[in-house]
Amino acid sequence: MCSFGMQMAFPSNPIKHLHNSDIKSSKLISSNRIGSSDAARLRLHCSSQQHGADELQTHRRSGNYSPSRWDFDYIQSLHSDYKEERHRRRASELVMQVKKLIEKETDPTRQLELMDDLQRLGLGDHFQDEFKEILISVYLDNKYYKSNVDNMKKAERDLYSTALAFRLLRQHGFHVAPEVLGCFKNDEGDFEPSLVHDTRGLLQLYEASFLLTQGENTLELAREFASRILQEKLLNDEIDDINLSTWILNSLDIPIHWRIERVNTSVWIEAYKRRADMNPTVLDLAILDTNIVQAQYQEELKQNLQWWRNSGIVEKLPFVRNRLVESYFWSVGIVQPRQHGIGRMALGKSIALITTINDVYDVYGTLEELEQFTDVIRRWDISSIDKLPSYMQLCFLALHNFVNDTAYDVLKEQGFNIIPYLRKSWMDLVEAYLVEAKWYHSGYKPNLEEYLENSWISDSGPAVLAQAFFGVTHSLTEEAVHSLYGHHDLIRSSSMILRLADDLGTSSEWAM
Numbered sequence: 001m002c003s004f005g006m007q008m009a010f011p012s013n014p015i016k017h018l019h020n021s022d023i024k025s026s027k028l029i030s031s032n033r034i035g036s037s038d039a040a041r042l043r044l045h046c047s048s049q050q051h052g053a054d055e056l057q058t059h060r061r062s063g064n065y066s067p068s069r070w071d072f073d074y075i076q077s078l079h080s081d082y083k084e085e086r087h088r089r090r091a092s093e094l095v096m097q098v099k100k101l102i103e104k105e106t107d108p109t110r111q112l113e114l115m116d117d118l119q120r121l122g123l124g125d126h127f128q129d130e131f132k133e134i135l136i137s138v139y140l141d142n143k144y145y146k147s148n149v150d151n152m153k154k155a156e157r158d159l160y161s162t163a164l165a166f167r168l169l170r171q172h173g174f175h176v177a178p179e180v181l182g183c184f185k186n187d188e189g190d191f192e193p194s195l196v197h198d199t200r201g202l203l204q205l206y207e208a209s210f211l212l213t214q215g216e217n218t219l220e221l222a223r224e225f226a227s228r229i230l231q232e233k234l235l236n237d238e239i240d241d242i243n244l245s246t247w248i249l250n251s252l253d254i255p256i257h258w259r260i261e262r263v264n265t266s267v268w269i270e271a272y273k274r275r276a277d278m279n280p281t282v283l284d285l286a287i288l289d290t291n292i293v294q295a296q297y298q299e300e301l302k303q304n305l306q307w308w309r310n311s312g313i314v315e316k317l318p319f320v321r322n323r324l325v326e327s328y329f330w331s332v333g334i335v336q337p338r339q340h341g342i343g344r345m346a347l348g349k350s351i352a353l354i355t356t357i358n359d360v361y362d363v364y365g366t367l368e369e370l371e372q373f374t375d376v377i378r379r380w381d382i383s384s385i386d387k388l389p390s391y392m393q394l395c396f397l398a399l400h401n402f403v404n405d406t407a408y409d410v411l412k413e414q415g416f417n418i419i420p421y422l423r424k425s426w427m428d429l430v431e432a433y434l435v436e437a438k439w440y441h442s443g444y445k446p447n448l449e450e451y452l453e454n455s456w457i458s459d460s461g462p463a464v465l466a467q468a469f470f471g472v473t474h475s476l477t478e479e480a481v482h483s484l485y486g487h488h489d490l491i492r493s494s495s496m497i498l499r500l501a502d503d504l505g506t507s508s509e510w511a512m
Helices: 050-057 071-077 085-104 108-120 127-143 161-172 178-184 191-197 198-208 217-235 242-254 262-274 280-311 324-334 337-363 367-379 382-387 390-414 419-442 448-456 462-473 478-486 490-512
Strands: none
Touching: 050 198, 071 262, 071 280, 085 108, 085 127, 085 280, 108 127, 108 161, 108 262, 127 161, 161 198, 178 217, 191 198, 191 217, 198 217, 198 242, 242 262, 242 390, 262 280, 262 324, 280 337, 324 337, 337 367, 337 390, 337 419, 337 462, 367 382, 367 390, 367 419, 382 390, 390 419, 390 462, 419 448, 419 462, 448 462, 448 490, 462 478, 462 490
């Protein structure tokens, strides 16, 4: 019972320099065209009219889903001048100027602050080499490794720079022991009361506490201590700096580590504008780069919407959720780097297909039809679709074509055939859907253990992660792919979080 939802932090108002227009009154996206314009792709030819008659006689449930609010023609009409090469040339010039700023800065804390700013402004991918040099230098010069933390003295550290370095180092994969924060604790193991006067340091401590691993009690204590003091400061109106108080308020709501970078870029740009230490070159680059990336996203969305219309799914399967735009938005959150446009678009398509097939299993299909559909996916045999009702034939061919298209792109670029792996992803998913369908049709109520064992797969986490993996990995190996499909703890735990968050988001609806 998959129901995609993602908590993101949205700006209350779009920044004025972005080409964000109000969405016009919307209508269902539909088309008389089915399939792709590519003559080599498989087309649907209903082998029997009896299927249609049988479908009319069968009682069908309805999800009562609202139509899409997005107008196809309006989105296709969107245009941005930032697609033009002159803007990319200007952005490249600004990138070089910012690199010089990074090179000139010698103070470690200022280097980290600049790095943090650039990341939050959505510019991090332009400066990965520079960031690596900064972090290696900070790590080695300050001895951020466990064998030396016991030698650190309180006088050698300040909370702000230490917590900032801790967060950025961990974010980029450096091993930093939590004991590095031990010099800020008293003999009783609590954080020093005197730290309450260091508001900026407490904010960095709070942000750093979210990069903890299991059993790191110091970071759990840090989060509790910092959040309590920061909330008290806000409540008592003790913070004069409006930019700082706004950051604290936003962080207490959703910390940086939980935010999706690109979605929040416009928020950080507005905040950066108001800062006294704002650098005009950095600001100009952030604004220009955001508009360039937004133009790229618009073009990707247009292509995905055209693919969705050509598939005929909305027209021929009116009972499913028409959520292509939302599916693409999901893919933006998962596959953020601009250079992975093909992978991002493919992921958006796969999420739309997951939603469609989920509605077939959860709402529309009879148990007999679902068993047949599952068998066809298991076989992955075009010749076996004749036994399916026409709506399932269309659904299977849309999936089949999508998998082949995705595999073709990867094979062309890397010489690696991923069809068997994508087939397994979809087979595992529909097998889990079928288990839940059987529970429903038999009236069986699984216990919690049974439910979770199946539902971490049925919420599509493994399928989505596999699709994302193939979309961003440039050097595929058998070893890496086999590890991915081993459903090790990382995949399972991530999928379980998705499942539980999804259930919490829809629990009130199911209870009604």
